[in-house]
Amino acid sequence: MFAILPAMSAGIPLSCQRGTTVVHDYGAILDKIPVLRVLLMNDVKxxxxxxxxxxxxxxxxxxxxxxxxxxxxxxxxxxxxxxxxxxxxxxxxxxxxxxxxxxxxxxxxxxxxxxxxxxxxxxxKFSVIEEVDLESFISGVLGSEMPQTWNEEALRAQAVTARTYAMYKKKVRRNEVYHLDMLELAYRGMSSESPRLNKIVQDTKGIVMVYDWNIFPAYFHSTCGGHTEDVGSVFGKDSMPPLSGVACNYCNNSKYSRWSTDVSKSEIERRLRDANIYVSNISTVKAIDPGAGKHGSRVEIVSADGSKEMNANDFRLVVGPNYLYSTAFDSRNNGQSITFTGRGWGHGVGLCQYGAQAMAEKGFQWAAILKYYYPKIELVRVY
Ligand SMILES: [Zn+2]
Structure with a gap:
């Protein structure tokens, strides 16, 4: 795979509405659409x-x-x-x-x-891998990752984001049996395709984001709740300008912008036990060491067994990402349960999908949306 070198920049000016933007076109960096190896089933009977x-x-x-x-x-x-x-x-x-x-x-x-x-x-047992061209894959991801009825500028931004993420995975896993596990991106083959979505993918065909002329893991999430998060504080990876977090005043309309949920202590303990983390009689769960977006990077669990710490995003995924929506939470001990009150849905890194939709509705074009959520990127057409 490539490190993209800036040479012979022609530049294709796109619509200038709400932010001038240029997609650099260096001709054929790749001579054809890359093929992605996607793990569809793992170790099944x-x-x-x-x-x-x-x-x-x-x-x-x-x-x-x-x-x-x-x-x-x-x-x-x-x-x-x-x-x-x-x-x-x-x-x-x-x-x-x-x-x-x-x-x-x-x-x-x-x-x-x-x-x-x-x-x-x-x-x-056996595993199933699909070898699929990247554009078809993105068509299959788009309608599963974002409501199909959303503004087409938001959908275009999501298509470029998913393409960048998949290309990055292909690069770092180039010698592996598969590049991408379908659990990493919502993908259901052709079942969420539609002529409208396929056209939107086609509009941005071959376009990816690069930072310092390298492809990077373009994370995205549902709702940031006011500020996106630094990749270093969530995933422990090296921080970089496109993934260091930006203020977001656009996702206030998301129903996940503010939330509150009550989870029984026995349920939290059971789920942690399934992940080989043993605690009993929890008294406090606290999100600590927040990053730029005020999402906790670690969680401190105080119980009869003393105090334990773990990665906050892992805690969210273990306890249940469909009700413990984010790690930007405060908590209160209710005796039998813990009440979590928080902001946003997802890990908070990269594109905020509800924010992207609100920007699109305000008239921002897809490239301007991407440059907002991923500062200092360039847009490059690679095939
Ligand atoms: Zn947001």
Missing amino acids: EAQLSINGSYQITGSLTNIIDQGQGLQKTKISASNGGISIGNKRYDNSELRITGLRDGAIELNNIRYRGEIRIVQQFNN
Whole structure:
């Protein structure tokens, strides 16, 4: 993958509404759309496969070992060094299934555009990886990560953000079996695509954000609650200007801007225990060491076992990100439960989605939105 070098900058001026912006175009840095390896299923015992139209199956090498016309819904399983599709057994540790037209392959009722790889794992389990071109992947992510009805400038900003994140992952995991786990970005194959979203992705085709001419992990989240957070305080990674946090007065309308939730102590203790953290009779849970956006970077849990600290974002994910919305919280001990009162939803780093939508509604263009939430970036078209 590339470190992008600034040479022969032509520059494509885009609409200047609410902020002048230029997408640098250096010609073909990449000669074609990159292919992304996405982990769809990890270590499973079975999956349902169906194929619409002609298909072929190859092993880990390119030799064709089977082909056919359509396949009714059938079970994939793995056993004793082979992979079975329905009653047919293949003595291969990997199968690659290619449909000969878009969206021919359906796995567990979700259609995928790419080539599907079934890779055997230990204990008669297997994993499934899709090899899909990056633009199709972004079309599949967009409608799952942001409401499809939102302003198209916000959706364009989200498309560039997701593309940048995926390209970064492809770069850092280039030698790994897969680049991206589908749990990292909401992705459901073709099921959330629509002509409107595909057009919005197409409008920004090949455009990514770079800082200092390098791609970076363009994190994003639902609602920051007033100020986005520094990547260093949430993930312990080196801080950098695009991910150091900015004031955000745009997400006040999000229902997650201010929230309060009551969680029983026994539930918190049970969930922590499942994550191998043992506490009993909690008296206080405190978010400490806040970063620029006032999200706690660590959590101090005082219990009968004394005081324990852990990473605040890990605590949020363990306890439940769907009700402990962020780590920007105060808490109160109610005897049987703890009441958390907080701001925002998500880790708080990078683009604030509700903020992006409000900016778009005020007339800001997608590039201006990105330059607001990721200071000091450049926009570059790489293919
Ligand atoms: Zn915000």
